[in-house]
Amino acid sequence: MSFDLWVLLVEQGWGLALLRGATVTLAVGLLGMLAGIIVAVPLALLRWRRLPILSQAVDSYSILVRGVPGLLVIYLLFFGSIEWVQRLATAFGYQNSADDAYPFLIGVVAIAAISCAYSIEVFRGALEAVPVGLLEAAKSLALPSYVTFFRVTLPIALRLALGGLNNVWQMTIKDTSLVSVVGMQELMRSAAIAAGITRSPLLFYCAAAGMFFVLTAVSQTLFSRTERLCNRGFSRG
Amino acid sequence: MELDLVTYAVPFLLVGAKTTLLISVFGIALGLPFGIALAVIRTSKNRILSRSADIYCAVFRGTPMLVQIFVLYYGLGQLSIIRNNPVIWWIVGDSxxxxxxxxxxNTGAYTAEIFRTALLSLPRGLIEASQACGLSVWATFRHVKFPLAVRQALPAYSSEVAIIVKESSLASTITVLEITGYAKRLMSETFAIMDIFIITSAFYLMMNVISLTSLKLIERKLSFGK
Known part of the structure; x- marks a missing residue:
């Protein structure tokens, strides 16, 4: 059995394929999370300021995406865009490169759309949790509103948001596995291909599970360390 | 066109909704006691038992549910021990x-986490009081710890219920046709991607609203007279 393992993973190179898949998973997760956060911050600000109409629109987006399965969002984005992307690519003569890059791109967009919805809630909660007294103190010092925002509200809110962002990231990295159903070559897909060809699904799916576990465990440790760093000098409360 | 699509899609999705409900109801009915049992084991004094329950929860919370489904459905079927055992094969062999x-x-691991924090947050004095009254371990759990922990855990558990409904969509990856499975089929059949998405998400949002409000009602009922 252990001999089989060596042949499968090393001599036939499936271990390497899984590792390559894991890097794609990590890349999609990171890019998606980053794009999600970049979009989520201004949307959370809109929501926090309770701008009419816009904040309702942000709310309904976040409720919709958080309420439906990630798989459905991925189907919508993938099937919904494939036609015009292909038309666009053919028009500009990039047919081949579009076929290659397309699942990756849509994967990132889908993951970003999902993680963005959760990040909005995290940032909104963090902004609302900034103590009113601090803002009043800033006002009494006659700080202009943008100084108050950048020097008082934002640093505190970001620190408060860190715990929630950790949860979103854990969810996001696990959600990347869903993109495999539309054919992106990430960890899950590599495992499925390896399982299909070598006819040993148990080994490869367990290996994929192990790699996911390592990814989540390592990032969990990193996050807790960052959180501890950011909370230095603040009483634990 | 629009109305035609709705009258065409809704019957399919209703059939799918039955499967989604079936999976979710079983997930809640069996996952909740399983999760509570895990939480009790994790807070118990037996080192080996609580360690292994900890590891179980870490593994199931640290890996995507898609992988777990694939290991169970595709992976375990590879072992002849499992294929030859009729009871296990009845469970794992059918999608x-x-x-x-x-x-x-999966939900057991998350539920255990919720109930573990609830159990840990119980005031020590109450448990010591019940021990001083000579209540057995079981009676302490049944009459003191559990009723208090449930009230603590219910708000977090209600979002777990919403997650169960969403996670049941992964069944479509192993050929079970539930709402998402039918939605995918309808999308590739009618090409009305956006319309199907809207109709399908209405189904999910409706289920979420129903489950969240019913849990809110239970919560209110339990906290009555507190």
Whole structure:
């Protein structure tokens, strides 16, 4: 059995394929999370300021995406865009490169759309949790509103948001596995291909599970360390 | 056109909704006691038992549910011990049963986390008081710890219920046709991607609203007279 393992993973190179898949998973997760956060911050600000109409629109987006399965969002984005992307690519003569890059791109967009919805809630909660007294103190010092925002509200809110962002990231990295159903070559897909060809699904799916576990465990440790760093000098409360 | 599509899609999705409900109801009915049992084991004094329950929860919370479903459905079938055992094969060999099992195992780990924090947050004095009254371990749990922990855990558990409904969509990856499975089929059949998405998400949002409000009602009922 252990001999089989060596042949499968090393001599036939499936271990390497899984590792390559894991890097794609990590890349999609990171890019998606980053794009999600970049979009989520201004949307959370809109929501926090309770701008009419816009904040309702942000709310309904976040409720919709958080309420439906990630798989459905991925189907919508993938099937919904494939036609015009292909038309666009053919028009500009990039047919081949579009076929290659397309699942990756849509994967990132889908993951970003999902993680963005959760990040909005995290940032909104963090902004609302900034103590009113601090803002009043800033006002009494006659700080202009943008100084108050950048020097008082934002640093505190970001620190408060860190715990929630950790949860979103854990969810996001696990959600990347869903993109495999539309054919992106990430960890899950590599495992499925390896399982299909070598006819040993148990080994490869367990290996994929192990790699996911390592990814989540390592990032969990990193996050807790960052959180501890950011909370230095603040009483634990 | 629009109305035609709705009258065409809704019957399919209703059939799918039955499967989604089936998976979710089993996931809640069996996953909740399983999760509570895990939480009790994790807070118990037996080192080996609580360690292994900890590891179980870490593994199931640290890996995507898609992987768990695939290991259960595709992976375990590889072992001849499992194929030859009729009871296990009845569970793992059928895609619907495997999906339900995956949901139960997965939600159990999350539920255990919720109830563990609830159990740990109970005031020590109450437990010491019940011990001083000579209540057995079981009676302490049944009459003191559990009623208090449930009230603590219910708000977090209600979002777990919403997650169960969403996670049941992964059953479609192992050929179980539930709402998402039918939605995918309808999307590739009618090409009305956006319309199907809207109709399908209405189904999910409706289920979420129903489950969240019913849990709110239970919460209110339990906290009555507090």
């Amino acid at each position: 619907l049963h495997a999906a339900i099992l995956a949901v139960i195992l």
